[in-house]
Amino acid sequence: MLQCAIGRYRPPPDASLNTFGQLLRVTTFGESHGPAIGCVLDGCPPGIAIAPEDFVHDLARRATGKSRHTSARHEADAVEILSGVYEGITTGTPIALLIRNTDARSKDYAKIAAQFRPGHADYTYWQKYGIRDPRGGGRSSARETTMRVAAAVIAKKWLAQRGVTVRGWMSQIGQIVPTGFDANAIESNPFFWPDSAQVPELETYMDALRKSGDSVGARVTVVADGVPPGWGEPIYGKLDAELAAAMMSINAVKGVEIGDGFDAVAQTGSEHRDVMTTMGFLSNHAGGILGGISSGQQIVVSVAFKPTSSLRLPVAGLDVDGNDVEIVTTGRHDPCVGIRATPICEAMLALVLMDQALRHRAQCGDVGEITPRIPAASAMPDPKR
Numbered sequence: 001m002l003q004c005a006i007g008r009y010r011p012p013p014d015a016s017l018n019t020f021g022q023l024l025r026v027t028t029f030g031e032s033h034g035p036a037i038g039c040v041l042d043g044c045p046p047g048i049a050i051a052p053e054d055f056v057h058d059l060a061r062r063a064t065g066k067s068r069h070t071s072a073r074h075e076a077d078a079v080e081i082l083s084g085v086y087e088g089i090t091t092g093t094p095i096a097l098l099i100r101n102t103d104a105r106s107k108d109y110a111k112i113a114a115q116f117r118p119g120h121a122d123y124t125y126w127q128k129y130g131i132r133d134p135r136g137g138g139r140s141s142a143r144e145t146t147m148r149v150a151a152a153v154i155a156k157k158w159l160a161q162r163g164v165t166v167r168g169w170m171s172q173i174g175q176i177v178p179t180g181f182d183a184n185a186i187e188s189n190p191f192f193w194p195d196s197a198q199v200p201e202l203e204t205y206m207d208a209l210r211k212s213g214d215s216v217g218a219r220v221t222v223v224a225d226g227v228p229p230g231w232g233e234p235i236y237g238k239l240d241a242e243l244a245a246a247m248m249s250i251n252a253v254k255g256v257e258i259g260d261g262f263d264a265v266a267q268t269g270s271e272h273r274d275v276m277t278t279m280g281f282l283s284n285h286a287g288g289i290l291g292g293i294s295s296g297q298q299i300v301v302s303v304a305f306k307p308t309s310s311l312r313l314p315v316a317g318l319d320v321d322g323n324d325v326e327i328v329t330t331g332r333h334d335p336c337v338g339i340r341a342t343p344i345c346e347a348m349l350a351l352v353l354m355d356q357a358l359r360h361r362a363q364c365g366d367v368g369e370i371t372p373r374i375p376a377a378s379a380m381p382d383p384k385r
Contacts, residue, residue: 020246022237023362024355026151030101031133032141038098039147041154043358044084046092048157055079055097055153061187061343062149074103079150090154097150101143114320115327119309126320142251142337145344152347155354159224162357166350168222168342169194171302173202192220192342210335215308218338222301222345224353227288229296229373230364231356238292239299239356246348247303252337255304259287280375288376297376299353303345305338 019027023043030037059077077099084095113134116123121140125132132138156166169186170193171178178195185196193199209216232239244256257263264272264285274297275282281297288297310329317327334340 020249021351021355023358024155024351026148026351028144028147028151030144030147031135031138032101032143033133033135033138034101036098036100037143037147038096039151041084041095041097041151043355044090044092044095044154045158045358046090048090048154049088050081050085050090050154050157051088052079052081054157055150058149058153058156058343058347059146061192062146062340075146076100076102077146095154097147099146099150112327112329115325116318116320117309117327117329118315118317119306140251142340142344145250145347148351149343149347152350155347155350158354159350159357163226164224164353164357165226166222166224166346166353168192168220168346168349170218170338170342171221172219173336173338174205174216174218176202176205186342191339206335213312215311215335217307218305218336218341220303220305220338220341220345222303222342222349224288224299224349227294227296227299227353229294229370230367231353231360232289232293233356233359234292237356237359238289239294239352240287240289240292242352242356243299243301243349246352247301247345250303250341250344250348252305252308253303254306257287257302257304258289259300260285261287261302276374284376294356296373299349301345301349303341305336305341308334308337 018029019025021043025042026039027042028037028039055077059079063075063077080098080100082096082098084091084093112122116126120137122132122134125138125140137143159166167183167186170191173191176198178193179198180195182194182196186192186194188196189199189202191199191202193202232242240258243258247253247256260267260272267285272285274284274286274295281295284297284300286295286297287300288295289299312328314326314328317325319325
């Protein structure tokens with residue numbers, strides 16, 4: 001029985017164990033080596049045209065096995081639409097998507113089933129649940145992010161109908177940063193790198209890293225253009241706070257910056273503030289968000305990924321009985337998880353934006369056009385970000 005006495009009843013949280021979003025709610029399920037992974041997208045408006053082939057492009061961008069610089073696992077990633085779509089159109093009811101796992105090699109993890117790999121979630125899952133699925137990392141595997149990318153295909157379509165586009169690129173790998181920025185180069189190489197002249201250097205760097213058995217971290221930048229002013233909440237539903245939480249929910253992410261981020265520490269106030277004129281904003285140090293609400297400028301988010309923890313280099317560790325052991329991780333792993341992270345970060349940006357847009361429409365849809373509306377600053381990004 002529901003008890004509503006003061007001090008006893010608590011409303012449900014905005015996000016639960018495997019669900020995020022408020023009006024647009026995404027729940028994912030499945031493990032790396034289970035029979036399938038999937039998601040339920042609830043709260044999606046009706047009338048969006050969607051078909052299985054619409055998922056192919058972004059899922060292929062995220063997939064492993066595309067180049068020698070990522071895991072050799074080859075998954076078909078064929079999306080099955082189980083509900084919420086009738087005759088190719090969303091109906092407004094929950095959309096269930098499923099992808100079968102077809103290339104799992106669980107035997108690669110037999111030796112570490114009773115060991116805690118340093119830098120992994122093995123130990124923390126064991127402490128939390130008293131049991132863990134060691135095959136490919138189970139639920140903590142980046143395989144789960146496939147469904148976020150799939151769900152975001154729908155969000156990107158809805159946003160595009162409103163003039164909002166989302167794109168991303170790798171903006172740093174190890175100590176290497178882009179020396180220039182060409183948006184057309186991003187999709188033409190396996191690194192999502194914005195300077196095609198540097199791709200040979202990256203190839204050589206990754207070949208040497210893979211040969212050594214080590215790994216490296218990376219930085220991914222994602223931006224959204226066309227976001228109108230007004231999306232976001234002033235306190236607990238801040239757009240930047242929800243973006244930070246969404247990006248931090250991605251495997252291996254250890255840092256998130258909005259706009260200038262930590263560079264703001266060394267800036268003066270007169271340098272950091274984004275001056276407004278009749279010609280528009282003169283800069284975008286804030287990353288398009290002021291007071292938790294979009295300003296109409298380009299939304300800019302940068303995400304830091306740690307080095308891959310699954311290494312074939314021996315390391316001291318512990319087993320589940322507390323004994324000292326030597327750990328060597330075999331199997332198929334990315335020497336840099338950031339290489340495939342661009343579409344994942346795009347997905348989280350798109351899903352948060354759509355949820356915030358629906359929430360804004362629900363509360364403030366009848367407010368109408370507010371003047372003056374200040375033009376955004378130049379959308380040319382800093383190639384290092």
